[in-house]
Amino acid sequence: MTLFIRLNDIPANEKARELHEAAIYGGDRVYQKPAHSFQNIPGHSFVYWVSDHVINIYKNFPPFENEGRTAKCGLGTLDDFRFLRLWWELLLEHNLSWVPFAKGGSFSPWHSDIPMRVFWKSGGKELKCFVETKVGSASRKIQAQSYYFKPGLTFPRRPHKMGWFSVRGLSL
Secondary structure (H helix, E strand, C coil): CEEEECCCCCCHHHHHHHHHHHHHHHHCEEEEEEEHHHHCCCHHHCCCCCCCHHHHHHCCCCCCCCCCCCCCCCCCCCHHHHEEEEEHHHHHHHHHHEEEEECCCCCCCCCCCEEEEEHHHHHHHHHHHHHHHHCCCCCCCCCHHCCCCCCCEECCCCCCCCCCCEEECCCC
């Protein structure tokens, strides 16, 4: 067994005292885990504060990126005001230049429309030039293009506060 004491939320001037108390008296800052329990965690991270149940998920289930599944970070415009619109803001004749774009929105456990559109005329040429000018490389914000316009699911960076994992359908 390896002993871990978690003090990351303690102000620097109180860490010595908290460490001393935790080492002597134990408490909710002290964790004991066998070192080998981290071998199934990607990168072998010392995630000593997570429950054995969570660690066993990594042990008992294959990684997500397996059997044809993949996860990719989506498009970032660096200027949403310029490149994003809601579908009802667009004139009918301009709709072909604006394609569906899953970004944000309120939580919905059952169904969520994708009202956002991104300006993607000529394969996103204007957006790519703009991003390249801003950061020196369009590939830093316009990522995984080989996956664009394919069926997929999108989800927020953080899960909903009520614990629901909510995905949305087809996205750019």
